[in-house]
Amino acid sequence: MNIINIDSSNIDKEHICCAISDKKGESCVSSKKNWMKEQFENGLVFKRLDAKGKVFIEYIPAENAWCPIVAEGYIFINCFWVSGQFKGQGYANKLLEECINDAKLQNKQGLVILSSSKKMPFLSDPKYLKYKGFRICDTAAPYYELMYLPLKENAIEPKFKDCCKSGSIDEDGMVLYYTNQCPHTDKYVPLIAETAKSKGKSIKTVKIESREQAQNASAPFTTYSFFYDGKFITNEIFSESKFAKFLEEKGF
Known part of the structure; x- marks a missing residue:
């Protein structure tokens, strides 16, 4: 179960999972990679399974997240995806564990992630997150849920901005x-x-x-x-x- 870290040193030669099965979309992958290159200096981390598949986690310090939240001292999981044949083999647990370990090393309050009241496309599965100990800390219309996994006893709950x-x-x-x-x-x-x-x-x-x-x-x-x-x-x-x-x- 080898996990690859994608960073500025290898992003041009490694795939980033998202459009791997969509040959017509290969030309658009550069837009995502360019966005990632700009965010690496802000603490963006992208880890994927060493396989040709959509198995990855992407996260960043919450202060630098492209999301209207207040979550000082947290790690924001921007995207977390395990698809198709790779489900049920422990890869999601492994990727989440990597993120938790990074957060602990950085002395963060915890993890925060965007989810929904029921499973929705492009959003993380609330059932899995709750199983892993995440709690709902705020909601936004019509179905968004902000979920967090505290790593400190007195961690302040993140919240959505009013906007x-x-x-x-x-x-x-x-x-x-x-x-x-x-x-x-x-x-x-x-x-x-x-x-x-x-x-x-x-x-x-x-x-x-x-x-x-x-x-x-x-x-x-x-x-x-x-x-x-x-x-x-x-x-x-x-x-x-x-x-x-x-x-x-x-x-x-």
Whole structure:
């Protein structure tokens, strides 16, 4: 069970799991890698299984997280993924253990992670997290849960910032906020913009390009948050077909 650390010394030659099975998306992987390169100096850690598969954990000091939370002294788990044939073999436990050990070495208060009231795409599984001792410390509309694993007896509970708790924005129409934390955004954001245009509609796309912007975002999941007429709709990255179905449901 060999774990590889991806850092500035090897990121150009190692795969980062996210789009490994999506050959059409290989050109977008560079957007994610460039984002990672910029975050390494802020304490970003990326560990993956030495295998051709999606088995990895990515984390960063919570003060530098691209997430609107208050969690001083914590490690924020940005992405935690074990997929397909690799499930049920102890890899998730091993990766989480690596993160916990790093947090202890840095004398952190604990770990904090974004999850949901039930399993949602692109968010960590709440059932597994609770099994590993994580507790809910805050919630945000419509289904977000902030969970933490304290490593100190008097650890202060993390919380969401008020800016992201309502699940709404003061804008009509279709508005999409996204970052390059996921390679799939660079691939699919232009595609759904073109799909909207083909229907005679427009979508406002807002790329979050700094930690400061992300930490004051209107939704907890800054990687991808889609709103319609001021209401949060989904954090799941729309494929062309799913977006076309959404437009059809709205009568477009």
